[in-house]
Amino acid sequence: MTSATDEPIRVAVSTVIFSVRSRDDRDVLMIPLVRRTRDPHDGMWALPGGWLRSVEGLDDAARRTLAETTGLAPNWLEQLYSFGDTDRSPTRVVSVVYWALLRSDLVEAQRAGADAPENVEWHDVDALPPLAFDHNRIVDYAVWRLRNKAGYSRIAAALLPDEFTLAELRGVYETVLGRRLDPSNFRRLLEGSEALVPTEEFRSGPHRPARIFRYNADVDLADLGPLARD
């Protein structure tokens, strides 16, 4: 209960924001990184983030710093963990880290518009460069959480546009989880799940047209039944 008045402790907020993007003819899970323009770690890639202001809450700070550094607004945002080892930065910084999801159709739009600076670049989470501070470790943990949570919830929904086919949704799950899913079992699982609403529209291609679905806005994507075990 005694106040320590030695070196000041600063609070930063960073965000690992995922999206699924096409890369070399296949979909991969990617995150935007910001190239640092000052020490420490000048020139290295780092997570988007910034200092917490005294007038804003943690969630607000995550959204603000994400917008300021990358021009992006997440479709899903959740606190991940707080990192506070004394040696993670030359000065004492506690980072409250968030993880987020961005609909794939909004990546380009948001990137094109606004004041998205040139020192932002999307990176494949499975092929990251060495990052500033302990950000590699942070990303690893965020990926683990995303994969984990994808298994027992429907958050992957937040990675797709409003309308989508079951194959598209399955593709997202396959990209996130990193393995193939059985189309018929996937269908049954999600059709009985209340989270999806079938429309009367169909998407054409060189094959039988696929029914288009929407999300059921009344259902919380966070906690639904399991999708597939392991």
Place this chain on the structure above:
Amino acid sequence: MTSATDEPIRVAVSTVIFSVRSRDDRDVLMIPLVRRTRDPHDGMWALPGGWLRSVEGLDDAARRTLAETTGLAPNWLEQLYSFGDTDRSPTRVVSVVYWALLRSDLVEAQRAGADAPENVEWHDVDALPPLAFDHNRIVDYAVWRLRNKAGYSRIAAALLPDEFTLAELRGVYETVLGRRLDPSNFRRLLEGSEALVPTEEFRSGPHRPARIFRYNADVDLADLGPLARD
């Protein structure tokens, strides 16, 4: 990336530490609370905690402040969440909150020894008074996490002494989860789980003696199969 220099932001660390204790002839889940001796909320009960020092990590701070305020050393400690709403305290405080488990046989020992102050009192988590700050909300969340995690891991282990019978372990789970478990199914589940090692000792009573088990120190209590669904 701009440093905000308005009101200073302070970082506190608090811990919700659970133990199972006998109360009115039955076991209940309890946590120690500390009576505040200064404003804000002078006289109200609050979670044990204190200010983060610039020379210590978050985990260390949780252990230190827990020891300083209650004299307790947890058998399990895990970060819960960081709370940082602007209105949760008259001054701006970000609280990194931990949740912890304490073996039931160490509660009295630790309470008796050391310098455990008189303004610490154990409270039934299902009958808490109004707490200082947003601590009621924090405890609710910690209880939810504990119950949740107890369902798919073996952390309840950390609430018992080294040696115990299956009935005692089942009792802990029943207290934590708040419902009865089938003795035979519970036995099968845990006997096949690698986490328990049978000894050749038995505990007597007015019935058939029960075999005493130990934990398998090689197994991480955090991630094991499900115990019982919902």
Place this chain on the structure above:
DNA sequence: CCAAAAGTGTTGCACCTACACCCATGT
């Protein structure tokens, strides 16, 4: 007609639940 993806049906396994039943001890 063929390829390709949409969509349906069925079977088997793994696991969990419920409950019947036997075992070993103290009183």
Place this chain on the structure above:
DNA sequence: ACATGGGTGTAGGTGCAACACTTTTGG
């Protein structure tokens, strides 16, 4: 002997995985 909890056996249900099969389009 008997009450009490320790411990075993077993049948039923649920849910998912695997995979065979039918349907509907474009070329």
